[in-house]
Amino acid sequence: MANLADQELQDDKEAQVWEPPIDEQERSVADHIDESCHSLLFSKPCFFGRSEDAKIQRLKQLAVMQEGLNSKFKVIVSNLLHSDDVSPSSSHWIEIITKLSWEAAEISNPFMNGDPIDPNAYIKVKCIATGSCNESQVFKGLVFTKHAAHKYMKTKYEHPRILLVKGGLGQHLSGSISSFNRMSEERGYMHELRFIEDSKADVILVEKSVSRDLQEHILARGLTLVSDMNIQRLQKISSCTGSPILPSDALLSHNVQRFRSFHIDNILEEHNLAGENGKKKSKSLMFLEGDPNSLGCTILLKGSDNINLKRVTRVVEYSVRLAYHLTLETSFLLDQQETLSKFLLSPEMLFDPRVSIFAKTGDDIEPDLDSPSILVLVSKRNARKGIICDPRRFLNLMFYQNIDVPLAKFLRDLFSQGSRCNACEELPQAHFYYYEYRKIQLRIQLKRLSVGKCLPGETNGYIWMWSRSGVNEVSKRVMMSNAARSLSFAKFLALSFSQQTLLDSLSSSGHSFLQFFGLGYMVAMFSYSDVATYTAVLPPPKLDVRISLKTSWLDKEFQNEYTMNGFDNAKTTIGVGFHKLLRLNRVRWEIFLQALVWNYRLQSLVLHDYGAYVNDNVFIEVSSDEEVDKDGTVIEASNESWFWNSFEELRSKSIVDIEKEYMSKADIAGNFSQENLLVVSKIITEEGSRFRVSLRDEYCVVSDYEEEISSLIACALACLSNDGKIMPLTRSINGSLENSFEKDQVSKQDVSSEGPKFESLTSPEILVTFGLADSNGKAKYSVVSLYAKDFYDFRNHCCFSELDYIDSLGRCEPWDYAKEGKEKSIFFKTLNDRFIVKEIQRIEYESFVKFGPEYFKYMKDAYELGSQTCLAKVFGIYQVIIRQPNGHKEIQHNLMVMENLNFGRNISHEYNLKGSLLTRFTTTTGDGAEEVMLGPTFFKDMKNSPVYFSKDSKHKLQSAVTNDINFLHSINVMDYSLLVGVDLERRELVCGIIDYFKQYTWDMTYPCCIL
Ligand SMILES: [Zn+2]
Incomplete structure (x- = not known):
């Protein structure tokens, strides 16, 4: 039910994310529309709902930005002019085009009227071969090459009413000669004329032609008529001004809209070549200006002949579009900057050229048009x-x-x-x-x-x-x-x-x-x-031994030991390189030895009154084998006073010799204790009771740490490693200091009763017992190693030396992974992160006894034949029994040592997919989709942010899982999981099949039947 509360919390948080922030400046928006919001004007941006400060801020930003944009813009225009071969004085044109483009971009506003967003639909360029290029300008309206129907018609109006007519006028039955038709025709255009009069239109723009009679009537009434406009132009006027086009046969009940201005100019194009008659041609242009919010504008280019102006036109069209886009982008960036400024260290960076339209090329400017x-x-x-x-x-x-x-x-x-x-x-x-x-x-x-x-x-x-x-x-x-x-x-x-x-x-x-x-x-x-x-990563066939181990914990442990005790020379022995755990045990041993020696010396001084001699030199070590007695004569160092030997000398002896020669007497810690010796006596008690096995040299020592169960396995393996010449076991001693143990006697066949015992049980099992005997004479620990030889070979195959393995198992810590498990089972990780030690059920242990040989064969084949496998490698299976000294209580654990799939990685989350789903997984992903979803939680997470992985990876994983499932089914295992760890850093999905030890038995069907 805790999950439900978590879920609610989650939902709350999620709801919060969506909550729009309160706007402190908010006004009643619905009834107040800022004029400026309807304009794209760069120089008149939308300030709606913004505070005075914000307005000033925004204007400042605009100024800075425009300046920056302008210089870049000119470079682009210059390049364009150059490539379009404009002559003669293209440098003039740079300034002019830049100015015209910004101006045109600012006053056009395509969005107002709907969806088309290409500004070139609203900004036209008109070439007029007259004047100088400096006279080029932006006209806030439309310009057509058109003249009035009659030369005496008025050509200039301010705020005229303009009527747009579809089709022709006065031509209902033109060509007819019957008087009846003639009358009806007259009635027709009289109707049209009456309507024109009623509408109070000043200017009539007609799509097609207008009959001569009607033209005369219109002229007589002092109105201006332009015929043969064609429908595209009318539509353009209509869409730019919002004025309707009225059909000629239904000129009723419509209001005629006022325009800002209308005029027709006759312009002599003096720059163009003269015509055949030697006269320069003139052009009649009609200028229409809509109301303030009308769309569209016309750029009038002047100052050169038509051929040259056409070239300029191409550049202008291009640069207007660029200017228009820049205007929109800049406005968006400004809006965005306002919402981001709170979070950004330098909000003005949003206008960094890297993110603007100039993004791609940096200094080498090239617009992305x-x-x-x-x-x-x-x-x-x-x-x-x-x-x-x-x-x-x-x-x-x-x-x-x-x-x-x-x-x-x-x-x-x-x-x-x-x-x-x-x-x-x-x-x-x-x-x-x-x-x-x-x-x-x-x-x-x-x-x-x-x-x-x-x-x-x-x-x-x-x-x-x-x-x-x-x-x-x-x-x-x-x-x-x-x-x-x-x-x-x-x-x-x-x-x-x-x-x-x-x-x-x-x-x-x-x-x-x-x-x-x-x-x-x-x-x-x-x-x-x-x-x-992501790439799917399968358990590696060979473990990489070169990966450096995490040593932070080791440093900590060392610091504790070292600083607490202050023994200088302890440090030198820890050295560098591998087998740090084993070397740490050696350090502990030395500290223990020093504490013991020190304690003995003190004890001996106090109890035997050596005071006279040691007056001034109480704690100075005697530097030879020789001992001085009370009378000042040199005596042979005896076992009783061995502790007066120099520590260097003691150190050079083997552990087993020291224990055998000097520590055979009980009462290590002695009764002698003082408050200031608490640390010393603690070390003596703790370390004195440890079991130790030296490996390879005197500096690799395996010890038992009862609460760290893998150390017991390490001890057993160290003892065993002498057997079968796997590794020279120099000696092994019993944790009891009373019993020494001769190294030469160690063998499986002939084991001294005081030392570790080896017993071959039923064929795949070997029993090793060691540790201080309890009251019944039983050793403290018994470790059964299952398939010891096969596992040893397998480990060797995976690049792992026995010493590395024992070193890894030397220490471990509880791992919280087991939290999810239902039973309180042991779950440890070795301190070097390499292995996981997990408690398995008796039934799993027994299963492995049965299918062990097949497991080894499968793994060997997989590696030798190169077929894919996803099984997390198991490196050893053991039964560990711990006997409490004060009673008959025995605790038994069945343990499995497995590779840590996540070794050396940073896994952010891990998913566990059960076998039944796994089977489905291998059969449902053949459709070429590159996504694979695993497990219920995984599935949910993937919905939010799917993980893609390469086809190669998918095939590799699929074939591995298929192989493994076939193998597991062949040995009657139906219950297993695929563990998938997500390594965000390396973009890898770390996969491995685990928990595959339980063979299918009849009793497993039982709960299913009940359900
Ligand atoms: Zn849908």
């Missing part, structure tokens, strides 16, 4: 069900073209509540939307806010932005400026992906950012992460 697209991998999955609704596919998004949409439209579509998923029929918020670019993944998640939490301005379509850094740190909430809303979604992706690395490096908290967009009740969370492609 040259490759105006972004190739992303898109997919959609149902978050709750974990199913893939849209499988991953590549999408080439052209900036501001084709399927690209403004960011605001993308968000609106995402939020739209009516649309249910085609695949799962659920709402958008049930899904994760993924966009991957190179190695970065954007995940979009949606949520509907609870009632009463609605963000303001829903009806006006206001979109709010904010950010989070981690769960708790939230930015202020900012309304997206109009220009930012028009930013292309593709461009938004390109910007965001290129920002991520930089953002992470600028983050002051170290958290990565969550980006939020909200409209009304709907909120979208954008989170970015690296796309993780």
Whole structure:
């Protein structure tokens, strides 16, 4: 039930993440619309809902930014002019085009009217071969080459009413000669004329032709008529001004809209070549200006002939588009900067050229209009069900073209509540939307806010932005400026992906950012992460012995021993290199020996009154074998006074000799104790009762640490290693100091009753007993080694020397992995992290007795034939019995020593997949999908952030698991687990099959039947 509370906590936290921040500046948004928000104006950005300080700040930023952008912009224009071969004075044009482009970009606002977002649909360039190039200008309206129907018609109006007419006028039945028809025709155009008069239109623009009669009437009424406009131009005027086009046969009940201005100019194009008659041609241009918010503008290029101006036109069209895109991007970046400034060490870095439109080339400027697209991998999955609704596919998004949409439209579509998923029929918020670019993944998640939490301005379509850094740190909430809303979604992706690395490096908290967009009740969370492609790693056939071991614990232990006791020369023996544990035991032995010697000397001084002699030299070691008695005569060093020998001399003797010669007397610690000798007596008591086996040389010593069960196995193996000439066992002594043990006598066949005993039990088992005997004369420890020889060979095969193995087992610590287990079982990890010592059930032990030979054969074959296996290697199986000295109580453990699959790795989480699922896993992934999901928890985690791994890895893992399952089934094992550890650092999934010791028996079916 604790899990339920955890879950609730989790949910609470999750709900918190979605909560939009309160906007301190918030006003009643719905009834207040800032004019500036309807304009893209760079110089007049959207300040809506922003404080005075914020406005000033934003203006400052704009100025800085524009300056920076401008110089880069000029370089681009210059390159373009150069490549387009504009003559003669292209340097003039750089300044002019730059100025015109920014101006045109600022006053166009395609988003206002709907979806098309290519500015070239709204910004036209008109060449006029007159004047100087400095006279080129941006006209905030439309310009057509057109003249009035009659030369006496008025050509200039301020605030005229302009009527747009579809089709022709006055031509209902033209060509007819019957008087009846003639009358009806007259009635027809009289009707049209009356309507024109009623509408109070000043200017009439007609798609097709107008009959001469009607033209005369219109002229007579002092109105201006332009015929043969063609429908495209009318539509353009209509879409830019919002004025309707009225069909000629239904000129009723419509108001005619006022325009700002209308005029027709006749311009002599003096730069063009003269015509055949030697006269320069003139051009009649019609200028139309809509109301303040109308769309579209025309750039008028002057100062050269038409051929040259056409070349300039290409450059202008290109640079206008660039300027327009830069305007949108900059606006978005400004909005974003406002939401991020709280978290960033230097928010202005957002305008670093690396993340802007100039991103790719650094100093070598080249706008990305040259490759105006972004190739992303898109997919959609149902978050709750974990199913893939849209499988991953590549999408080439052209900036501001084709399927690209403004960011605001993308968000609106995402939020739209009516649309249910085609695949799962659920709402958008049930899904994760993924966009991957190179190695970065954007995940979009949606949520509907609870009632009463609605963000303001829903009806006006206001979109709010904010950010989070981690769960708790939230930015202020900012309304997206109009220009930012028009930013292309593709461009938004390109910007965001290129920002991520930089953002992470600028983050002051170290958290990565969550980006939020909200409209009304709907909120979208954008989170970015690296796309993780993992490699599956199987247990290595050969263990790498070169990996350096963790020694922090060793240093600590050494410090304790060393500083506590202050024995200088102890340090020298620990040395460097391998077998540190065994060498540490040697250090302990020396400390013990020194403590003992010191204690004896003190005891002897006090009890036997050596005072006269040692007056001034109490603790000075006597430097020879010789001893001085009370009378000052030199006497032979005797066993009774061995402790007066120099410590160096004692040290040079073997452990077994010292124990045999000097410590055969009981009462090591003696009765002598004082308060200040507590440490000494503690060492003597603790270390004195230890069992010790020297290996190889005097500096590798194996000792028993009763609470660290692997040390007992190490002792047994050390004893055993003498047998079969596996390793020279120099000597072995009994933990009891009373009983010494002759090294030469050690053998399996002939074991002295005082020393470790070896017994061959039933064929695969060897029994070793050692340690201080209890009251019944039984040794303290018994260790049964199962398949000792086979395991020994197997270990050798895996590059592990016996000394390394014993050294590793020398010390261990409880491991918390067993927490999840149901029974209180032993679970240890060796201190060097290399092995896991795990208690197994009696039934598992017995199973292994049966299938052991097959296990060894399978593993050997796998390595020799190179077939894949995933089985976590088992290096030894033992039965350890510990007898308590004060009673008859015996504790028995069945233990398994297994490789630690996670050795030398940093595993962030681990998943355990049971055998039944494993079987399914091997059969369901053949569809080419590169994702594999494992275990219920793993499965859940993968839903949130799937792990991809390479096809190679998948095949390797699959074949290994298949081999292993076949093998395990052949030896009647149905119960096993696949352990999968995630190594985030190395991007590896560390896999291994564990717990495969239990053979299927009839009693196992029993619980199933009950269920
Ligand atoms: Zn779906």
